[in-house]
Amino acid sequence: MTRKRLLAAIAATVSAAGLLGAVVTAEAAAPSLAATFSQGSVWGSGYGGKYTLANSGxxxxxxxxxxxxxPAGTTITTSWSSVLTRTGQHYKFSNADFNGTVKPGGTANFxxxxSGLGVPTGCTVNGNPCGGGTPTSTTTSPTTTSSRPPTSTTTTVPPGEVVEVDTAVELQAALAAASPGQIIRLAAGTYRGSFVATKPGTANAPITVTGPSTAVLINDGPSGEAPSCPVPTAGWDPGYGFWLYGAPYWHLKGFTVQESKKGIVADDSQHTVIDGVGVHQIDEEGVHFRRSSADSVLRDSTISxxxxxxxxxxxxxxxxxxxxxxxxxGNSGGVDRGDRIQVLNNHIGPYVAAESIDIKEGTADxxxxxxxxxxxxxxxxxxADSWIxxxxxGYVIEGNTGTFASPGTFVNGYETHNPGTTPSFPNGCGNVWRNNKSDLGGVGQYAIKITSTSKCSERPNVVYASNTVSRAVNGLTNIPVTP
Structure with a gap:
């Protein structure tokens, strides 16, 4: 019997409310994603874009x-909560590890x-038009991937051995045996455990840990009996996702830290460079430069x-x-001197419960x-009611873009405070704001609130007229603006 005659015979013996009805019902259980584009902040040379995905299935x-x-002339400079690949003017965003599942009636976003003001065209979500209406399948064809990520063609490999790791145990062993100039390269995957680095690199031969954003470090700690002050101790796990202790000249690149007590902690680890990492779903702070981890850099990373x-x-x-x-x-004359740290081109938020950046007393420049x-x-x-x-x-705070939208508690965009200030120790003084763009959401009082001018009479804070503000209750700042 031909396939066509067989199907006709089956259909003739099944009632409309029977098997065929059951088949239709089973097929109807499917997700249906739609994606909506919106613009947040817009400035003369670019804008902040956002896609919200909704599952109506x-x-x-x-x-x-x-x-x-x-369109030509517009490029994406930074992105967050997603994995981005680009071919010419065509952009492809895949979910990050923490926002891939969208439940019925639920949403996700990135x-x-x-740079440039052109808006997206030809949008598709899982191959269907972004407007939705077509169920998307949760079944994907199996793919074959290399267990080793390709070596970047844009990174100069410093002298030393390249160590490939695939498991948490291999990573722990590589950290324990690290030497100047070495590169520890993570394969994609989840690494659960305590990851502590205590070996120093050098200025000419830093130690590098690198991997794709799909290499995810998770610490399920803390556990054991903690010492009076944090120091690597046998039998104690502080719960940090990645911990540098007495380990200057390390570069951390590309991978993700999540689901840990703290994200990345640098203790007495000067010249640390954290580049293009993701830090998400953290019990306390995301990235902490501590115990005078001066001259360090955090750049091109996302924290939420x-x-x-x-x-x-x-x-x-x-x-x-x-x-x-x-x-x-306070290991520098009794003070934690995290001086000359640079925080550059990162995306911080949403749902950072305290300040986006907390600049503590005793640090400078x-x-x-x-x-x-x-x-x-x-x-x-x-x-915790401000971005900074x-x-x-002596900090330079410039070229940043800040927005606020509910829910949340928000008082001012940027604030200063002066704990322990004396004439010889002017905390919260001598800072400069310029070219910052602030949207206070109709809730915030000032974009830049200077708490005290009298305590900083020798080194006043300076707010330049190049700063702008929108939707503020009171305005740009509470002190005279410098042209």
Missing amino acids: DANSTQWTIEFDL GFNT HTGLVQAGYGEGVYLGSANSNWPCH GVIRGNTFDGQGVSGENS DAKGT
Whole structure:
């Protein structure tokens, strides 16, 4: 019997409410994704874009990929909450590890900044038009991938051995045996455990840990009995995703840290470079430069969803230590001197529960430039109500873009405070703001609030007229603006 006659015979013996009805019902259980584009901040040479995915189907969507084109003259400079690949003017965004599943009625989102003002065209989500309406399949064809990521053609490999690792045990062994100039390269995958580096690199031969964003470090700690001050101790796991201790000249590139007590902690580890990492779903702070980890850099990275357990201590980036913690971390004449740290071109937020960047007293002469702050989800706990709290001295804060939208508690975009200030120790003084763009969401009072001018009479804070603000209750700043 031919296939056509067989199907006709089967159809003749099955009632409309029987087997065929059951088959139709089974096929209807599927996800249906739609994606909506929106613009946030817009400036003269670019804008912040966002895609929100919504699942109107009746089954989970377990992965998503959005593709679109941008016109010539517009390029994406940074992105977050996604994995980006580009071919010419065609852009492809796949979900990050933490936002791939979209439940029925649920949403997910990712964002990006552009150079140029052209908007996306030809958008598809999982191969279907972004407007939705066509169920998307959760079944994907098996793919074959290399167990080793390809060597970047844009990175100069310093002298030393390249160590490939695939497992948590291999990574721990590589960290323990690391030597100057070595590259430890992570394959894609999940690495669960305690990852501590204590071997120093050198200026001419830093030690590098690199991997794709799909190489994810998770620390399920803490465990064991903690010492009075944090120091690597047998039998104790602090729960840090990646911990540098007494390990200067390390470069951390590309991989992701998530689901840990703290994200990345650098203790007494000068000249640390953190480049293009993702830090998400963290109990407390995302990245902490501590115990005088001076002359370090955090750049081109994304940090979100911090303070999941300790909201008031869920900073995105933490520079130095509060003076109450100097007995543990004040290793430079009794002070935690995290000086000359640069925080460049990162995306911090949303749902960073404390400040995007907390600049602690005792630190000096850093640069905060080109970052995007998404204040949605700031908690207001422990005075966490701004993008930056500047208690350090001599910082240049410029070219950043900050926005706030509910939910959250938001008072000012940038604030200064002066704990322990004396004429010889002018905390929260001598800082400079210029070319920052602030959208306070109709809630924030000032873009830049200077708490005290009298305490900084010798080294005043300076707010230049190049800063701009929108949707502020009171305005740009509470002090005279410098032309």
